[in-house]
Amino acid sequence: MIVIRQQSRFAYFIFKLQSYFTQLLIWQNELDRIVACHGTLTEMLDASTTVINNFMFVSDNSFNVIARTTTIEPPDDLHRRIIETGCLTPQMIEEKRQRLPEKITYIKPPSDITPHARLSRPLHVSHTYFGSLSMSCNATPLTDGLQDLFSILEKRIMPLCESLWRARMRLDMPHYFFFSKLLEHSSVTDEYVKNQMSMVGIDDNTEYKLIAMEVDGETETERAALAIRAASGINQGGVFCFPYQNMTLALCHTTPSDSKLSHVKTIQELRQRIYEPLGIVSGVSEVFAGITNLDLAYQQTKIALGLKNTIASEQFASEQEQPKGVYLFGDALMYYLVDPSDKDERFMRFCFSHTILQKIYEEDRENGTNCLALFWFYLYYGRNATAVAQRLHMHRNTVLYHIEKIQKRFDFDLSWRTARDRMMLDFKVFFLTMSHASIEKLFSDSHEGNPADER
Structure with a gap:
């Protein structure tokens, strides 16, 4: 409430005050609309730029940048580096912001690494650290009023964070955003990949195989959860499981080996754990090296699943064992090659790079x-x-x-x-x-x- 004692006519001031409160009301209504429509964190940040005017971003519990204001560019070298690498810098990770209790605002005055003051609020879901909402005070100075606006935004952002947590994190996949960046072939730096791999617990020499299960984590929540629990035992537990788009993925990993990721073992495990008890069909990539090739392995699984009926017909016609819900890219490769459509050079090199x-x-x-x-x-x-x-x-x-x-x-x-x-x-x-x-x-x-x- 603001109480004003009027001693003379000042209609312009009253008009500006009314306009400001109207703007705040429209802003909060827009934030509520985004929440109601199950919008994104980026939409929430962009909708706040007309009121807050500063550069903002959200990072997850592994320090990945998962959302940022797209209408305001990073204001300095620090924030440009954060956006380019997709991850907080080592200096920021070392700051105590990550260890703050719930509902405590972290304030960092201008320093050698940035000329602007910074605000950060830890985001907790069910008392578990989800990530942080951060802001650079590059256009609007740090005041009590700005902190109030920042708190309003933080409260409206929490329902979206909870939705992300339920959809992604509840399936024991804390590094979902790292893998989703790779699956979308986003531009990432070597430093970012190295840091994320270190947190995941894998090194440069690791070999991989990707399995795509035909179960949608969004529309078939319970079935996807069963698939993930079953797939978590594949490859003696050396696997990361998570939903992606309309699939549920299992990324198997191992130290360099000639046989640990063999198709014989994969087919046997998928039939016993996934297809026979749950009736879920899987597409399987070739063994590959280099985690940044994950998008190409995903393309292989989609090709295998797209040609599953053709593969099954060939197996039936050749009097081999009847198909058991597991389709290998190797079995689909010949059909893919004779398809007259254009072939991606990077994908073709990948298909024959690890033989x-x-x-x-x-x-x-x-x-x-x-x-x-x-x-x-x-x-x-x-x-x-x-x-x-x-x-x-x-x-x-x-x-x-x-x-x-x-x-x-x-x-x-x-x-x-x-x-x-x-x-x-x-x-x-x-x-x-x-x-x-x-x-x-x-x-x-x-x-x-x-x-x-x-x-």
Whole structure:
């Protein structure tokens, strides 16, 4: 309430005061409308710029920037860096703002790192730290009135934070925003990725496989929760599970290994844990390296699911085991390649960047062996070990020994036609991308009769 003693005519002042209160009323009504329409945090911040006039952003409990004012640019180097990296700077992370009790405003006066005063409020959902609402006082100075406006905004933002928490965090996925950035192929810096991976607990050498389950976390909440609980035991617990768009994803991870993420193991686990008890169909990517390739792996799972009926028809026609609700990108790859539509160059490189052949080739170069040539001729001669033995001047049993050793090491079965098709395709890409001199040396007579690890 404001009480004014009128001693002379000052209609202009009263008009300005009425206009200001009307503006505040319109602003708060707009914030309420955004909440009622299940809007976004960004919409909430942008709607507040006409009243607060300062640059603002929201960070989550892993220091990711999950929303910012889009109508006001970052006012200084500190805030530009925050937006460019998508994460708070190390100096800001070390500040005590992250350890404040609920409903306490953090005030930081101008300093060496920014010429503007800063305000921050910790956001708690059910007494659990969700993130922070932060503001740079770059246009409107820090006053008691500005703090009041900031508190109004913070109260209106909380319902949206609670909605995000229920939809994303309740499924035990505290790093959802990190993975969603990668899935959307957002521009991120190496520093940001390194910091986030450190908090998630994975390093640069980690290998991955992505599984997309056809269950929507938004519309099928209970079923998605069951799927996530079941999928959390895949790969001996080395998996991150979270909803994304209309799917529920499981990102398996492991230290470099030839067999831990094999398709044989994945199919068995998905059938036992997901398809048979819950009736949920899954699409599976190839094994890959580099967490920033997550969007490409997601594209592989969508292609596999998009061609699931075609894959099932092929399996039925070839008299193989009936499909059990698990569809591999490797089985869909040939259909994808013969599709006349344009192909993305980055995606095509990714599909053939992490293959068994590449590992065997590198080991042959290091050890002076010819396992890759043996593998090629075994496929080329239709798994006729006698023909391979004659071609490479080896004993037939030696050929079978090394082929079995390769299959066991990488956990695949060449009796599966789809496995043979994929290996032949990988060989064709290998021949296409390698120089003639390298191929000639690899298959030269000087390597014949020199298999790796003779019995």
